[in-house]
Amino acid sequence: MRNAIAIFLKEVRIYFTTPVAYVAFTVFTIVSSFLFLRLLGSFQRNVLLHTQRNPGLLKYMNFTDQVLGPLIHNIAVVLVFIVPFISMRLIAEERRSGSYELLMSNPVTPAQITFGKYLSALLVLATMMLLVLVYPLLVSAYAEVGHVAWETVLSGLLGLFLMGAAFVAIGLFFSAVTRSQIVAAALTFCTLLMLWMVGWAAVDNTGLTREVLNGLSAIEHIRNFTVGRLDLRDLVYYASWMVFGLFLTHRALEAQRWR
């Protein structure tokens, strides 16, 4: 456990002394702000429209469901692009530079390496969640009517974090199987893209096929979170990917010791 913490602290230090974390935060903030402004803009247009034509509809307009919920849903897609960038260096970089030999020749187990590295990437992810929190804070500070439903927002962020954590576990695994960061990122990106796009395939199907495809889609599982519903199936879905990713990472590191 102490070794895992030492590795965690070292990784966090590297994330925050190199540009990696800051570049991720910057890109993430720019894209999310763009999405936020678009959603806010269309929300305002709708309010205006209803005020002129159909004031009765106004009571159905609310920030949380029409801006923040969709925002989190959109940001989920942004994570498909950003997580590979965060996770690619975790193990690949050490194996390329030779520093991995330090870990291999010291009393450190593959499990400690796996956890320490995983937690450090989760910290970066959690920081991004705090950045998302800025939008509802802005809304609640400046909105003249309506309010932010914080339970819904927090549940949405929880969903986003769990999804990101599942993505990072997948990224960690690919970083463990190659010495090349680029290859690790490409494989992770490809996998995450598939997890997103099976949701599109679901739309073209009906019945059981549709259910199954939707069930596989990482982005679909965030829908419940964004409306404030915590469904066990969604939790199990993300938890499964986390466990699966970490398990495979551990196996990969363990196997390398014997080859």
Next chain:
Amino acid sequence: MIEVRELEKRYHKLVAVAGISFKVDRGEVLGFLGPNGAGKTTTMRILTGALPATSGRVEVAGFNVFDRPLEVKRRVGYLPETPPLYNDLDTLGYLRFAGRIKGLRGRRLRAALQRSIDACGIGEVTGRLLGNLSKGFRQRVGLAQALLGEPEVLVLDEPTIGLDPNQIQEIRRLIHELAADRTVVLSTHILPEVVQICSRVVIIHRGRIVADDSLQNLTSDSRSLEQTFHDLTQQ
């Protein structure tokens, strides 16, 4: 202290180490010699548990490297061929991390850091990023890492490469001092270094041992170590 029996390592088809056996006792400084590509680095990596063997047995301090790797790693300080540094950490941060994964904490960690830093003369670069250090200083930091916590066994792969003449003398003296109650295995291509600090020599050539003897015997009958090395590693 170290016992290697019938050790073999293959990289796919290439046989890097072809069944070697040797022993090193406590208090010995073993010079591990051989031409480029002979299998020195490969053997040393296996000794420290950093690389698995294809077959054979290795025991360090009474523990089998393959069955009890953690016990072995706790007792061995290893300087790999290329210093295993994190270019994005500063020297002190790096050594502190290395100390922590060796199980050092608190006051013991601070004391160990201070000793290593003094011994390797890296006090002036503790605050600098490893990625910006000169080659010699990178080597010294790698060495400081291996010395942390004063392990019973030191495995040093070309420890003095890249160091300036003053530092080479320092490090040789240090290794000599340390050897009193520990075991050192070091590889090098500098034969005078071997004459100066090693008590025993193993020469390997193409993955096989061609000489395993005390320094005295190898350099007796007025042949220099150079000549012996040359004769044994030709063809």
